[in-house]
Amino acid sequence: MRLFVKVALATGLALGASQASAQQAVKVGALYPFSGGLALLGDESFRGLEIAVEERNAAGGLNGKKIELVRGDAVDPNQAVGEARRLTSVEKVSAIFGTYSSSLAIAATQVAQLAGVPYFELGAISDPITERGLKYVFRTNPTSKDFANRMVDSVVEAVAPALNLDPKTLKIGIIHEDSLYGQTVSAFQQTRAKEKGLNLVETLPYSAKSVDLTPVILRLKSAGVDVVLQTSYQNDTVLFFRQMKDQGFKPKAVIGAGGGYSTRDTAQAVGNENIEGALNVDFPQYRTNPQAAPGIDEFVKKYQAKYGIAPRSGHSLTNYMGANVFLDAMAASKDLKADTIRESLLKVDVPLGKTATGWGVKFDEKGQNTRVSPFLMQWQGGELVTVFPPEAAVAKLKTGVGSN
Amino acid sequence: MDVLVQLILNGILLGSMYAIISVGLTLIFGIVRVVNFAHGEFLMVGMYAVYLLGTHLGLNPYVSIVPVVILLFVLGALVQRFIIQPLLGADEHIQIFATVGLSTALVNLALLVFGADLYSLTVPSARQAISVGGNTMLVGQIVMFICAVVLVAGLHFFMQTTALGRAIRATAQNRNAALLMGVRVDRVYVFTFGLGAACVGLASALLIPLYPVTPTIGTYFVLTAFVVVVLGGMRSIYGAFAGAMIIGIVDSLSGYYIAPDLKEVVYFAIFILILIFKPTGLFGFGRGTE
Numbered sequence: 001m002r003l004f005v006k007v008a009l010a011t012g013l014a015l016g017a018s019q020a021s022a023q024q025a026v027k028v029g030a031l032y033p034f035s036g037g038l039a040l041l042g043d044e045s046f047r048g049l050e051i052a053v054e055e056r057n058a059a060g061g062l063n064g065k066k067i068e069l070v071r072g073d074a075v076d077p078n079q080a081v082g083e084a085r086r087l088t089s090v091e092k093v094s095a096i097f098g099t100y101s102s103s104l105a106i107a108a109t110q111v112a113q114l115a116g117v118p119y120f121e122l123g124a125i126s127d128p129i130t131e132r133g134l135k136y137v138f139r140t141n142p143t144s145k146d147f148a149n150r151m152v153d154s155v156v157e158a159v160a161p162a163l164n165l166d167p168k169t170l171k172i173g174i175i176h177e178d179s180l181y182g183q184t185v186s187a188f189q190q191t192r193a194k195e196k197g198l199n200l201v202e203t204l205p206y207s208a209k210s211v212d213l214t215p216v217i218l219r220l221k222s223a224g225v226d227v228v229l230q231t232s233y234q235n236d237t238v239l240f241f242r243q244m245k246d247q248g249f250k251p252k253a254v255i256g257a258g259g260g261y262s263t264r265d266t267a268q269a270v271g272n273e274n275i276e277g278a279l280n281v282d283f284p285q286y287r288t289n290p291q292a293a294p295g296i297d298e299f300v301k302k303y304q305a306k307y308g309i310a311p312r313s314g315h316s317l318t319n320y321m322g323a324n325v326f327l328d329a330m331a332a333s334k335d336l337k338a339d340t341i342r343e344s345l346l347k348v349d350v351p352l353g354k355t356a357t358g359w360g361v362k363f364d365e366k367g368q369n370t371r372v373s374p375f376l377m378q379w380q381g382g383e384l385v386t387v388f389p390p391e392a393a394v395a396k397l398k399t400g401v402g403s404n
Numbered sequence: 405m406d407v408l409v410q411l412i413l414n415g416i417l418l419g420s421m422y423a424i425i426s427v428g429l430t431l432i433f434g435i436v437r438v439v440n441f442a443h444g445e446f447l448m449v450g451m452y453a454v455y456l457l458g459t460h461l462g463l464n465p466y467v468s469i470v471p472v473v474i475l476l477f478v479l480g481a482l483v484q485r486f487i488i489q490p491l492l493g494a495d496e497h498i499q500i501f502a503t504v505g506l507s508t509a510l511v512n513l514a515l516l517v518f519g520a521d522l523y524s525l526t527v528p529s530a531r532q533a534i535s536v537g538g539n540t541m542l543v544g545q546i547v548m549f550i551c552a553v554v555l556v557a558g559l560h561f562f563m564q565t566t567a568l569g570r571a572i573r574a575t576a577q578n579r580n581a582a583l584l585m586g587v588r589v590d591r592v593y594v595f596t597f598g599l600g601a602a603c604v605g606l607a608s609a610l611l612i613p614l615y616p617v618t619p620t621i622g623t624y625f626v627l628t629a630f631v632v633v634v635l636g637g638m639r640s641i642y643g644a645f646a647g648a649m650i651i652g653i654v655d656s657l658s659g660y661y662i663a664p665d666l667k668e669v670v671y672f673a674i675f676i677l678i679l680i681f682k683p684t685g686l687f688g689f690g691r692g693t694e
Binding site: 036178205206207209210211212218234238239265266271 | 407410411414418421515519520521522523524526531533540542614615616618621623624625655656657658659660663664665667668
């Protein structure tokens with residue numbers, strides 16, 4: 001009997017203790033690919049969230065409660081579902097932040113929606129994530145449609161003026177790898193090019209595993225294409241630039257859709273002198289005018305202090321910016337219920353140029369941020385610098401590609 | 405017209421790349437009778453080896469051919485001796501699973517060691533473009549073509565004139581008869597597997613100047629190599645060479661005249677047609693030798 005009382009007391013105490021700590025902390029999930037092939041940029045994305053949370057905790061947390069990050073490792077869509085279930089049912093998190101990769105986000109958001117837990121997407125660009133009418137799914141970053149539109153609009157607003165030419169006289173060629181990513185972006189590009197009345201002369205899909213892109217390049221060359229819009233991964237980007245040089249194809253401009261165009265590896269494999277002048281549409285990188293992106297320099301300093309290296313890509317910055325938006329909204333909703341968070345998110349109204357990425361914030365009914373667009377960047381002297389829009393630019397757009 | 409000549413030239417150069425990889429696969433497939441799904445990963449291992457030799461010891465990839473061919477020969481021989489040989493009596497599905505497993509293990513090992521980043525070795529001499537009548541070719545591609553021809557001729561000479569070559573041919577024709585004639589069939593297998601892998605070693609040194617290396621680079625080439633091997637008649641190195649040239653030229657022409665994303669459709673259609681009319685492949689030995 002005595003023993004029983006002791007055990008009961010101990011259990012009671014333990015329960016009480018855990019309840020007390022639960023009251024002091026708000027658990028939020030961080031669902032990213034931390035291992036496997038996507039791990040590098042998954043982890044880079046997570047660092048932005050981690051810095052935002054630490055900042056918030058240092059400033060007193062969410063209405064006096066500490067925020068506790070619970071990691072979920074999503075290597076593939078199956079595991080994303082499993083980890084989202086664990087976070088919502090076992091860990092009982094108040095919200096999930098993620099995800100970097102679109103296929104992971106599409107799988108995990110459904111689980112969170114069923115559990116009635118808000119899901120905050122900070123990095124995946126596939127349009128359907130916020131188009132399926134999931135009530136508690138919100139996204140701060142631009143979608144693939146925004147990427148495609150920015151690429152086509154750049155031809156009209158940035159490339160043609162720099163060349164002193166009427167955009168309608170330029171021959172446009174779209175090339176893209178033929179998986180979901182390339183298909184989606186190029187379909188939006190074709191629609192936009194038609195809207196803008198541009199002269200689209202070639203649309204060429206190819207397999208990202210091609211070992212020879214010479215036929216694609218010869219097609220572009222025979223059609224006399226002036227501006228190439230490419231949606232690609234790393235290997236095919238490298239192959240395209242190398243073979244473009246081999247075949248002596250000299251377009252007036254080449255614009256990439258992030259992906260293979262954004263990494264330093266690509267530039268090194270192609271050679272800085274060959275990628276010089278290549279344009280790229282992507283999330284804001286660090287060479288952005290701080291006046292259009294207040295807080296960007298402070299973020300880089302904090303990142304350096306915490307991880308001891310410069311940020312490896314712009315992913316951490318976009319995740320940091322988005323995490324702050326959602327943490328603000330959570331702070332504004334006292335009970336942390338999904339419906340109140342949704343209400344306060346729909347009220348958020350930040351004008352353009354007032355966040356660390358230079359974006360504004362205004363969510364539509366579907367949960368997509370409408371005040372965002374990726375920036376136009378250019379490889380200059382081995383670095384990717386922002387050249388458009390003018391308020392975010394740190395350098396002037398140069399014409400020509402490579403040493404041609 | 406200019407474009408046509410350029411496309412055919414390009415196809416031949418592409419074909420010689422497939423030829424070197426496929427000749428190795430033919431040896432393993434046709435003689436050891438193992439469907440080696442790890443063939444592409446051998447290529448990947450070879451390319452990383454060439455890359456490391458190039459960055460750490462400053463070796464030109466064409467000099468690295470010697471150590472890498474030896475390395476891959478040893479790797480192939482070890483795989484045959486310690487993975488395939490214990491399974492020779494087992495069902496052939498088991499052997500296939502063993503090579504699939506090996507392939508997955510090698511890809512993930514590379515991911516662990518090198519990460520998913522791509523590495524490339526700059527070899528300006530191999531990337532120099534030569535212009536012949538307005539058509540461009542890279543030095544590296546021409547070297548590849550010469551190597552493919554020399555490799556096929558060398559293997560022909562080896563198979564026809566040496567005792568070991570005769571033993572290999574005997575084993576390929578009838579394993580049991582060869583065994584009865586005193587051929588050490590297990591050793592022939594180990595040697596042949598090593599030889600097949602060594603061809604990939606040659607290919608990896610020739611590919612490095614043209615393609616960056618990633619853990620999954622093998623999958624870019626190996627499916628086409630299987631098509632080439634079957635097209636060529638499974639066991640014939642000349643067949644593999646001819647098959648590679650056909651695939652290379654078809655790949656190049658259909659990519660331009662039809663559509664870049666439909667070129668696989670075209671060459672698989674040709675592949676199916678050839679199999680319908682000549683089920684043993686272009687240089688097959690007739691029915692029953694599959």
